[in-house]
Amino acid sequence: MDGSLILFNILNPPVLFFFLGMLAVFCKSDLEIPQPLPKLFSLYLLVAIGFKGGYELQESGFSPQIAATLIAAIVLASAVPVYTFFILKIKLDPYNAAAIAATYGSISAVTFITASSFLEKLHITYGGHMVTALALMESPAIIVGLILVRVFTQSKDSEEEFSWKHVFQEAFLNGSVFLLVGSLVIGMLTGEKGWEKCNLSPKEFSTVL
Numbered sequence: 001m002d003g004s005l006i007l008f009n010i011l012n013p014p015v016l017f018f019f020l021g022m023l024a025v026f027c028k029s030d031l032e033i034p035q036p037l038p039k040l041f042s043l044y045l046l047v048a049i050g051f052k053g054g055y056e057l058q059e060s061g062f063s064p065q066i067a068a069t070l071i072a073a074i075v076l077a078s079a080v081p082v083y084t085f086f087i088l089k090i091k092l093d094p095y096n097a098a099a100i101a102a103t104y105g106s107i108s109a110v111t112f113i114t115a116s117s118f119l120e121k122l123h124i125t126y127g128g129h130m131v132t133a134l135a136l137m138e139s140p141a142i143i144v145g146l147i148l149v150r151v152f153t154q155s156k157d158s159e160e161e162f163s164w165k166h167v168f169q170e171a172f173l174n175g176s177v178f179l180l181v182g183s184l185v186i187g188m189l190t191g192e193k194g195w196e197k198c199n200l201s202p203k204e205f206s207t208v209l
Contacts, residue, residue, distance in 0.1 A: 047179065047183045049109060050184040051187040054135070054186060054189070057187075057188055058189075070136055077105050077136075080141065084101040084105065085148050094149060098149045103141075107138060138177070
């Protein structure tokens with residue numbers, strides 16, 4: 001493989017900032033981002049991913065091939081947390097096992113951005129609907145993680161009756177999931193007019209994301 005391609009990916013800003021954060025922890029730096037900002041950044045990222053995914057899906061159309069791709073993405077995002085949970089549960093308690101399993105199942109936006117930049121460097125085109133797959137793959141892992149916690153931490157002596165309705169309500173109305181899916185729907189409904197309202201071109205929006 002061409003060494004310049006590897007260097008291109010390593011020198012990608014999101015990747016470098018990720019390593020900068022790891023370095024800060026390793027060196028025990030007192031670097032700390034004020035609490036309201038991480039929450040704001042997370043919310044902005046969720047809106048950006050969902051909105052762009054909805055727009056790309058509206059632009060590319062909804063063919064059987066795209067539908068099959070999105071279904072496969074959701075299935076994979078749901079399956080990874082399940083088998084990961086049972087492996088981790090050998091050494092960890094259900095809470096930590098479910099949290100880590102959901103992290104493994106939930107796709108990383110940084111990884112997606114790096115992979116898309118790599119493909120662009122190679123001049124390989126990919127469907128815009130893959131951004132929709134990115135948005136859709138965020139939710140299943142979180143939902144599966146919540147279900148695993150509810151199922152495997154339910155005490156036998158607990159007086160509280162287990163309720164699947166409560167589990168799904170908690171999962172689908174979780175703030176992150178709700179915002180992500182809502183932004184996806186808004187992106188699909190508004191389409192090109194939505195981009196114009198944002199005063200950003202799709203390329204500029206991708207750069208911000």
